């Protein structure tokens with residue numbers, strides 16, 4: 490497959506794997522059950538996208554990366570939950586932006602459709618976490 494596309498998809502996959510791990514860690518820091526359940530749902534989405542991205546790379550003849558992005562360490566370095574969630578959402582916006590920049594030039598229609606769904610889901614999840622943070626007392 491095209492090396493540039495392979496690397497793009499693998500970078501997204503590494504970011505999703507990192508996001509899934511971050512969210513799993515943050516669930517353990519929540520006092521709010523509602524927030525914890527939301528983070529579990531978003532974590533599952535991240536894991537789903539990581540798996541699907543690997544599947545697309547394989548289908549197109551490439552080699553999926555099994556690495557996890559360095560985002561996990563960046564979030565661990567932030568002291569408070571709110572700051573961690575802000576950083577998480579910044580990372581999620583980065584993923585959305587990367588997809589938006591690229592999706593128009595992707596010839597494989599299944600991959601393009603998947604990426605559009607992935608970007609939409611990110612927008613939804615970013616909004617849900619922002620909304621929950623606004624209605625949850627700071628920790």
Ligand SMILES: [Fe+2]
Nearest residue numbers: 505508535584
């Ligand atoms: Fe993500």
